[in-house]
Amino acid sequence: MPDPLLTVRDFSVVYDVDPPVAAVKNVTLELQRGEILGLAGESGCGKTTLAYGVQRLLKAPAVITSGSVTFHDAEGDDIDVSALGAEQMRRFRWDKISMVFQGAMNALNPVATIGAQLEDVFEVHRPGMSRKQRREAVAELLEIVKVGAQRARSFPHELSGGMRQRVMIAMALALRPQLMVMDEPTTALDVLVQREILRQISQLREEFGFSVIFITHDLPLLLEISDRIAIMREGEIVEIDTAERIWNAPQDEYTKTLLSSFPRLTGEKGVVVR
């Protein structure tokens, strides 16, 4: 029984420069509740533009030229994202959809403690909370992502890259959103740390039931963690299917090319003949 969380229909984004660039072209997709959807493709294919676009995070010269985005709230309402006013949009973001940005080292404020930065989220979105409640919520979040509550007073530079990335995940998790968009969340990390963080994302999803849009160009990684994968090329989704079918029976030529551009860890030597 399909239970969609997000429906994107005929969605297009154009960068209005000279000449205009069609970054996302008529994309239609449906994200299920609790699903991890991988979004793969090379640099410049429009994957980040699409993910930002559905939250209306794009700035000029980007223009959404067609399409609709509907968010099927767990409380039963269907929210037309493009119809929200500025104040409604501000409240909608982070509360319903949150984001883990690429490069945790640059996404945190270097002159504020991580505790203070996490508290900001509650201050803005949960004005009713007392200071004590906020502190407790921050401590709990830091425990959930296994950074440890005692690190609330640390500054970003005092943490390793992996820990900073966990803080970003804690921040995205703060308001218990129904969808988390992760843009290359582990690209700068080494394999051991990366694996640990992926494990944690899966665990958190089990626990809190949110959906994930996971953007990366690391296809082998995506194959292991996604339920479904969408392959993007030049602004279009050329193929969308379960991870297993993308691996075992890719239909599109471009998907095949992309799969073959990764040397395999085990299996036959020589570069990937499929």
Next chain:
Amino acid sequence: MSTLEVKSVTKVYNVRGAGQLKALDDVSFTLTSGRTIGLVGQSGSGKSTIAKILTQLETPTSGEVLLDGTPIPRRGRGLRTYRQQLRMVFQDPFASLNPYHSIRYHLERPLRLDAVVPKSETEAEVRRLLERVRLVPDAVIDRRPHELSGGQRQRVAIARALASRPKILVADEPVSMLDVSIRLGVLNLLADLQREEGLGVLYITHDLATARHFSDEIMVLNQGRIVEHGPADDVILRPQDPYTQELRAASPDPERFFADTRGGAR
């Protein structure tokens, strides 16, 4: 035929407030021309310290590095001659090329400084180098780094490293900043050059899959110690050391992940 020998190299850094940090602990290996050694390990394991010691950007606390039996000269003309023979390709081609200068300038400089060819042949040599790295000379020679793509820039960096006709190339994460779709192209280029010019290559990476495909041998570094060193396939397919096993288990491997689904879906 050249041989680079690293003998019991240890490097200790004094860290303010934290005592001493042993970045390398009794590291020994031999790299001969015509072979590629993959050096893998997680962040902070000491990979780049090895590169710095090989290029004499750092001096070892103890132990020594020999090229064809001669220790690395500490300074002066001797050091320059040594560095002509051992060149480095850096991780970030956006940072390793000077944005003010043309591609021609980047390649002319090593040719002039090391007097590789007579002055009258410099231009021809620059073009030859660009062709070596599969770039079209006329299309890039007068351009500046920002006008080229990441892959093209890294090719220029490789051409620059080759200009002084080195025997050993140290490539520190040469493709990790590049887009996946062009990584293989750059790695294949390095492999071709290695064969054609008989270079010895030290390929530093944290990506086990490419290390396996592009290296003859693999060394695994953990906390400054080489915990495993052997033929590439042995190290990846039959890892002996627990740390190597851990690294392998953490690397994405769809082959193993979907092993039991293959028959049914095909």
